[in-house]
Amino acid sequence: MKFKAFLIGLLISFGFPWLVAVVLPFASMRSAEPILMDPEDEEAGYYVSKRDGRIVEGSQVYGQEGCYHCHTQVIRPTYIGSDVHRDEWAGLKKAATGGVDGRRETLVFDFEGEEVAKVGLTRNGPDLANLGLRLEHHLKGTGTTPEEWLYKHLYNPRETFGYRKGDQSLPDKSKCPSKVGLFKKVSVSQGRGKGLPVATEENEAIIPTDKAEALVSYLVSLKKDALRNPIPAQMDYRRDREQTAEKK
Amino acid sequence: MSENQHTSELSDAALRASIDRSLRHPVMFFFTSGALWLAVGIVLGFVASAKKHSPDFLACFPWLDAGKVDAAHMSALLYGWGMQAGFGILIWLMARLTRKECKSAGVILLAGHLWNFFVMVGVALILFGWGSGVPLMEFPPQIWICLLFCYLAITIWSLVQFQVRDAGHVYVSQWYLLASLLWFPWLLVSALVFVFSFNDNPLMAAGVAYWFESGVMLLFLLPIGLASAYYLAPKVTGRPVYSYNLALFGFWAFAVVGPWAGMQKLNGAPIPVFLPYVGAAAMVLILIPAIAVGLNILKTVSGHTDVVVESPSLRFTLAGIVLFVLFGALSLLLHGFAFNAFQFSYAGYGLNILLVYGVFSLCAFGAIYFIVPRVTRREWLSRRFINWHFFLSLYGVASIVICAVMGGLSQGYGMDDLTQPFMTMADRASQLGWGVTIAWGCLLFANLFFCFHLLLMWARLGRRSSHPTLLKGHHAESPHGPDGEIDNLGSVSATH
Numbered sequence: 103m104k105f106k107a108f109l110i111g112l113l114i115s116f117g118f119p120w121l122v123a124v125v126l127p128f129a130s131m132r133s134a135e136p137i138l139m140d141p142e143d144e145e146a147g148y149y150v151s152k153r154d155g156r157i158v159e160g161s162q163v164y165g166q167e168g169c170y171h172c173h174t175q176v177i178r179p180t181y182i183g184s185d186v187h188r189d190e191w192a193g194l195k196k197a198a199t200g201g202v203d204g205r206r207e208t209l210v211f212d213f214e215g216e217e218v219a220k221v222g223l224t225r226n227g228p229d230l231a232n233l234g235l236r237l238e239h240h241l242k243g244t245g246t247t248p249e250e251w252l253y254k255h256l257y258n259p260r261e262t263f264g265y266r267k268g269d270q271s272l273p274d275k276s277k278c279p280s281k282v283g284l285f286k287k288v289s290v291s292q293g294r295g296k297g298l299p300v301a302t303e304e305n306e307a308i309i310p311t312d313k314a315e316a317l318v319s320y321l322v323s324l325k326k327d328a329l330r331n332p333i334p335a336q337m338d339y340r341r342d343r344e345q346t347a348e349k350k
Numbered sequence: 351m352s353e354n355q356h357t358s359e360l361s362d363a364a365l366r367a368s369i370d371r372s373l374r375h376p377v378m379f380f381f382t383s384g385a386l387w388l389a390v391g392i393v394l395g396f397v398a399s400a401k402k403h404s405p406d407f408l409a410c411f412p413w414l415d416a417g418k419v420d421a422a423h424m425s426a427l428l429y430g431w432g433m434q435a436g437f438g439i440l441i442w443l444m445a446r447l448t449r450k451e452c453k454s455a456g457v458i459l460l461a462g463h464l465w466n467f468f469v470m471v472g473v474a475l476i477l478f479g480w481g482s483g484v485p486l487m488e489f490p491p492q493i494w495i496c497l498l499f500c501y502l503a504i505t506i507w508s509l510v511q512f513q514v515r516d517a518g519h520v521y522v523s524q525w526y527l528l529a530s531l532l533w534f535p536w537l538l539v540s541a542l543v544f545v546f547s548f549n550d551n552p553l554m555a556a557g558v559a560y561w562f563e564s565g566v567m568l569l570f571l572l573p574i575g576l577a578s579a580y581y582l583a584p585k586v587t588g589r590p591v592y593s594y595n596l597a598l599f600g601f602w603a604f605a606v607v608g609p610w611a612g613m614q615k616l617n618g619a620p621i622p623v624f625l626p627y628v629g630a631a632a633m634v635l636i637l638i639p640a641i642a643v644g645l646n647i648l649k650t651v652s653g654h655t656d657v658v659v660e661s662p663s664l665r666f667t668l669a670g671i672v673l674f675v676l677f678g679a680l681s682l683l684l685h686g687f688a689f690n691a692f693q694f695s696y697a698g699y700g701l702n703i704l705l706v707y708g709v710f711s712l713c714a715f716g717a718i719y720f721i722v723p724r725v726t727r728r729e730w731l732s733r734r735f736i737n738w739h740f741f742l743s744l745y746g747v748a749s750i751v752i753c754a755v756m757g758g759l760s761q762g763y764g765m766d767d768l769t770q771p772f773m774t775m776a777d778r779a780s781q782l783g784w785g786v787t788i789a790w791g792c793l794l795f796a797n798l799f800f801c802f803h804l805l806l807m808w809a810r811l812g813r814r815s816s817h818p819t820l821l822k823g824h825h826a827e828s829p830h831g832p833d834g835e836i837d838n839l840g841s842v843s844a845t846h
Contacts, residue, residue, distance in 0.1 A: 105520065108528075115605040116533050116569075120540065123610060123629075124558055127622045128544055131551040165483025166476075168417025172402075174694055178618025182690045184766045185618075210553060210620040218484045218545065218559065219552040221619050225694040225765060226402060226779065228772050260406070275773050277405045277780055283412030283479065313479070 134210060139334045151211035152331045153323050160320020161216040163313045167281060174222030175231045175324065176208045190236040191229045193326035198239055204328030209337055212326075227278055235325040240265045252318045253298055253310055256281045261300065284314035365449060366724075372451040373442055374725045376458040380438030381718050382808045383466050385801045387430025388711070390473075392797055394423035396790035403780040403787070413477045421488040422476045427706060428566055429469045429489075429497070435714040436574040437462065437504050440527055442721050443581055444508035447524050448515035454507045461503035468496045484545055485556060486563035491546040498538050505531055522597045526577035529605060530570045537565040553621050561612030564629075567705050568608045568636075575713030576604075576643055576674075579667045582716055583650045586664045587657055592649035600642030607635045614685065617693050633685040640678030647671045660820040662736045663720035669744060670712030677704050680755065688759060691766065696779055696786075697758025700751045707793070708747045715739070715800070722804065723819075728812025730819035735799045737821060742796030749789035757782025 139146040164170070177185045177192040186192040186205050193204035208231055213219040222229075237248035244267075254262045259278040290297065290307045297307030310318070325331075400407045401416040408414050445452050452458070472489035475481055481488040489497070509531060512524065541562035545555045584591050591597055613621070614629030651658055651668065658664050681701060684692050692698065719736065723729050730736060757779045764775025806812065813819070 108520070108525065111602070112529055112532055112605065115602070116536060116609045119609040120536070123613065123625060124540060124544065124561060127625060128548075128551070128554045128558065131554045131621065132548070134551070162483040163479075165485065165488075166418075166479050166481050167415075168419075168421045168488075170485045171417050171420040176619050178690075182618040183693075184768055187768055188765075188772065208618075208620055210551075212620075213552040216552040217549060217555065219556040219619070220485060221553070221556055221616055222694065223485065223615065223698070224696060225761070226696075226776060228776075275777065277402060277416075277776070279401060279405055279416035280409055281412070281415060282409075283415065 131210070137334055137337065139332075141334075141336060149211070149334050149337070151209075151214050153215065153325070155319040155323035156316040157215040157320055157323060158217065159316040160318075160323070161218075161220060163284075163317040164220055164320060165218065167284070167317070169230075170220045170222045172222075172224060172226035172278075174225050174229045175212075175219075176221050177206070177229065177231050177326070179207050185229065189228070190239065191232055193232055193328055194235065194239055199329055202328055204235075204326060206326055206328065206333060206338060209333065227276075230321065230324055232326040233324045234322040235327050237265055237322070238325075240267065248322050249318050250299075252321055253314065254300065256314060256318070257285055257298055257300060257308065258282075281314075284311055284317065285309065286311055366446065369445050369449070369451050370442075370725045370727075372453070372455055373445055374455075376452075376455050376462055377438045377442050377721060377725050378808050379459055379462050380434045380441075381722065382804055383462075384431045384434035384438065385797070385804050387426055387434065387469070389794070389797050389801055391423055391427035391431055392790055392794045394419055394426055396787060396794060398423045399783055399787040399790055403783040413479075418477055418479060418481075421481060422473050424486075424702075425469070425476060425488055426473055428563075428571075430466075430473070432566075432571045432706060432710060432714075434462070434465065435711075435718070436530070436571055437465075439574055439578050439714060439717045439721070440505065440531070441508055442725070443523055443577060443717075444511055444527055447521050447581070448511045450511040450515060452507060452511070458504050458507060461500045465497060465500040465504065468493050468500065472497075482546075484559050487541060487545060487559040491542065494538065494542055494546070498535065498542070501535060501538070522580040522591055522594075522601070523577040525601050526573040526580065529601075530573040530577075533565070533609070534570045537562055537569065553616075553619060556619075557613045557616050557621055557625065560615050561629075564612035565609070567702065567710075568611055571706065571710040572608075572674075573604070575670060575710040578713050578717040579643070579647050579671050582663050582667050582720055583647045586661050586720075587651050587654045589650060589654075592646050596642055596646045600639045600646060603642060604636075604639035607632050607639065611636070614689070615693065615698065617689065630685040630689050633681045637675075637678030637682045640675045644671055644675035660822045662730070662740070662819070662821055663716045665740060665821065666712050666716030666719060668716075669740070670709050670716065673704065673708035673712060673747070677701070677709055680704065680751075684755070688762065691762035692758055693762070694765070695758035695762035696782070697755045697762065700754025700758060703747065703754065704751045707743075708751065712743065712747075715743070718804070722807050723812065726807050726810060726812055728807060728810060729815045729817065730803065731806055731811070731813055732803065733819055733821055735803045736819070739796050739799045739803070742792055742799070746789045746793035746796055749792065750786050753782045753785030753789065757785075 136148040138144060139149055180186055186207065190198075193206055195205065196203045212231070234248060237251060241248060241251060251262070251265055255278070258280045259276040260280070285298070285308050287302070287306055288309055290305050293307030293309050296309040298309070300308055302308055397408060397414055398416065398419045401419065405416065441452065441458060472493040475490060475493070476488050480490070482490045487494070508527070512528065541558055544558040545562075548555075580591060580597065610632035611629050613625040614633060617626035617630070647668070648671070651664065658668055684697060684701065719730065760782075761775050761779035764770060764778060767775070
C-alpha cells in the first residue's frame, strides 16, 4: 500500500462520516424552519415555545452538578419506548387538564435557550422533561410551591416527602444526592426570609446560593404544558393514529 | 554466526538501546503519571458507583457528590490514564518502528507535564462545580484548548519521525498509530468549534459532544491498544503477523465503521432520525474488525501457549484482544437487539468500561510490562505482583461489565413496563450497583500492585538481571530474545 493512498484513505474514512453525521446535520439544525400552528391556515401563526426562568444559567448549573448522569429530559416517540405513558413524564392526562390530553414527545424547541441540551445518559432517577408541570399539578392546594419543594429536595432528598399526595416512601427510596454545596449557612438576620424549613442550630438559617436559585428556576421551567403552550397538530405524537382513525 | 551478521546485530541492538534511552524520561513520565491517574479514576469510580445505591456515602464532602464525581471519574480515566498511557506507547512504538531516536524528549516531557497539570485542573474544576456543564465534555473550553496544544507538542514528533524514516516497510502497528494521531486533533477541533463556538442548536451541540467522547475511546485509545497488540504478539513469539491481508481488512473495516459511532445515545431525541441509527449500526458492525483483529492476533500466537502463559506482556495483550472480540459481540447484542431498552440504562456504562478498561487498558498494561524494562534497563521485581494485577483486573472488569449489563437490561426493560412504578426498576438497577462498587474495589487492589511496582521501576529499583521476569518459576528460555538483553545493548529478536 502506497503511503499517500493510505493517508487519503484515513482522511476519507474519517472525513465522510464527519461531513455526513456531524457537519451537515449541524448546519441543517441550525436553520430550523418555524412551524405553522395550522398548515392550512397561515393566519394562525407559528409555533412559539414559551418558557421562562433562568434557563441559560440554570441549564449550566444542571450540567455542572452532573444531574444528566441520572436524569433524562427526553420523551421518546412511542415507537422507541413507552415514555409518553409513564406517570406525568410527558404532560398531564385528560383528567388532570379538563379534557385536553397534554402529553407529547420532546420537540426540538424544548431546549431553546440552552447552550447544550441535557438529554441525559441514564434513568437512575425519573425523567425531568415535565418536572415543573408535574410539581405544579401535585402540589396544588398543599401550601408548598414547586420552588420550595425543590429547595428542600435538593438540600436533603431523604428528608423530603414525595410531591404526590400521601407519598411517604420517597425518603427511603430516593438515591438522589443531597446537594448541600448549593446552599449556605448564614445567621437568621442575613437569611432575609429565604431560610429553608429544615432543622438548624439556633439563630442559623440555610439559604440557597445563586446557583441553587438558577437551578430551581430552570427545573420549574421544564414543562410540557399543552394548555398554556399548545403545539401544532403535525407535531402531536398521536397524529398518525388520528389520521388513520379518520381514514377508517 | 558469521562475523558480519554478528556486527549488524550488535549495531542493531545499539540503535534500539539508544532509542530507548532517548525516550526514557517522557515514556516513564507518561506511564507513572498515567498509573496514578488510573488509581484516581478507580477511586472516583468506586465512589460514583457507591453513591448510586448508598447516596449518603461520603456525603460530608459536597465536592464528591453524585453527578460531579461521575464526570470526574470518566475524565480521570480517559484523559488522565488513557491518553497518557496512550502517549507513552505511541511515542515509544513509533520511534522503535521507524528506527529513529527521539530528539525532542525535553519538549515532550514538558508538554506531558502540562497535559497532566491541565487534566488535574480540569478534574478539580469539575469536582468543585466549575466544569463546562456539557455532558461528556466536562472540562471547561479553555482546558480543552490547552490540552489540544499539549497534544500537538507531544505527538507531532512521532509524525516527523515517520516522515523521515528510512524507506521501507510500514508496519501494521504504524497504521493504527497514524490513524489515532491524525483523528484525535480533528475530533477535538470539531468538538471545540461545534460545541463551544457555535451557539445555535443545543441538541446538535450535545450530539457532537457524545460523538467526541465516543471518538476518544474508539478512535484514539482503541487503535493504540491494537497497535501495541500488533507489535507485541509477533515480537514476543518471534513470528510474523499471521495474515497481512486480514490485518489490512481489519484496519480498514475499523476505519470505515468507527467514526460513525457516538450519537446512538441520542436515540429518540429530536435530531435527524438517521443519526442515532447510524451510530447504532457502527456499534453493531464494530464486531467485524474485532473478529478480524482477534483472529489475526490469536493465529499469530497460536501454538505458543507456553509463551503466552509466561510473558506478562503477551498475557495482558491477549486478554485485551479477547475482550475486544467480546466487546464487539456484546455491542452487537445490545445495539442490535436491545437498542431502545438499554439506551438509558446502566448497560451503556458497562460497555464503556469494557472498552476502556477491558480492551485498551489490558493492552496498555501489556505494553507497559514490555517497554518499562527496556527504557529503565531493569527487570520487574515481582512475578506475584504481576499475577495479582492480571487476575484482579480480569475479575474486576468482568464483574463490572456483567453487573452493569444485567442490571442495565432489567432497568431498561422495566422502564417500558407500565404496570410497575418507576421506583421498582430504579431499585432493581441499584441492587446490581453493589456488584459494580465491589468490582471497582477489586480493580483498586489490582492497581495498587501495578502502581507500586511501576513506581519502584521508575525509581530504578528494578532487578539488575539478564533474565526478564516471567510468570513461571524458571528462566530456562526467554521469550524476549536471548539472555542478557537488558544488561547488554537491547533486545535482539526475530521481527521488527
